Amino acid sequence: MRERKSPFVRLFNKTPAGVCCPHFYELILSNGCPYDCAYCYLRLTFRGNKGPVMFTNPWERVRAEIDKSSSGVFSTGELADSLAVIPPLLWEAVEYFREQKHKYLLLTTKSCNIGLFREVKPTPQVIISFSINAPEIAAKYERLAPPPVARLRAALELLELGWRVRIRLDPVVVEGGLEIYRPICREISSIGVERVTVGTLRQYPGLYRFAPDAPRCGLRKALDGRMRYPVSVRAGVYRAIAEWLGFEPALCKETDEVWKLLGWQFQGCNCTF
Structure with a gap:
């Protein structure tokens, strides 16, 4: 727990050319994550030390930065799991965005820590996105995170309470065969969330220095x-998952060549409203 000296809001616009990733805002209410996912890019971002840090500044400072920003999505999940450890400033953030018209709060999580959302009235200005994986991959690489089925139960509960809920099936790891994703895709489809975004395993080479067991x-x-993975493999993954879901999902940080090969049209993704 400490005060943050750097800005709380910054525009995410550093995606390399040739990768489809619309700009959004990072809203940094916390850093790090307690879960032990072997592939996590935060291991590289924080040079192996990704333990959670909660920021305790007065909300007025955070609000002033958001007020100065234009409309868009403000994600708390780029440098942290949004809900694995609840940031002290989260409740005030939810209430702030409740009063907005063109600004949205995005929370991305592998947790089932949804108690706050049982206690407050839903608002369309807040989106909760659950990261899911095949149970076999989660057991091997998403150590300490709740099982995917538990995350889906939490997602369904929030849906039934009236919250906006999305699913992020990411990263798809094909080393165990793609068929292991068929059952979880069927379960995701049956829930009926507002958007499903899919991404395949991707990581910068430097990650291996801090995560030698990363796939x-x-x-x-x-x-x-x-x-x-090669372009043809990624395209095959997305076609199979689209068939199992029963619709074309959004794609996360995918390259132009894959979009062209699929012939799909971009219609939004996890971090767009």
Whole structure:
């Protein structure tokens, strides 16, 4: 727990050319994550030390920065799991965005820590996005995080309470065969969330210094500098998942060449309203 000296709001616009990723705002209410996911990019971002840090500044300072920003999505999940440890400033953030018309709060999580949302009235200005994976991949690589089925139960509960809920199926890891994703896709489809965004495993080579057990089988260095599966493999993943979901999902940080190969049209993703 400490005060933050750097800005709370900054525009996320650092995606390399050739990768489809609309700009959004990072709203940094906390840093880090208690879960032990082997592939997590935060291991590289924080040089191996990704333990949670909660910021305790007065809300007025955060509000002033948001007030100066234009309309858009403000994500608390770029440098942290939004709900694994509840930031002290989160309640005030929810109430602030409740009064907005063109600004949205996005919370991304692998947790089931939804008690706050049982206690307050839903608002369309707040979106809760649950990161899900195949149970087999979660058991191997998402250590300490709740099981995917538990996350889906939490998502369904929030939906029934009237909150806006999204699912992020990311990262898809194909080393165990793609068929392991069929059941979880069917479950996601049955819940009926407002949007599903899918991404395949991708990571910068520097991650391996801090996460030697990160999955890497089948990855090659792509034009954007990340380690990715070949284009044909990624396109095959998205086609299969679209079939199992029953609709075309959004794609996360995917390259132009994959979009062209699929012939899909971008219609929003996890971080757009």
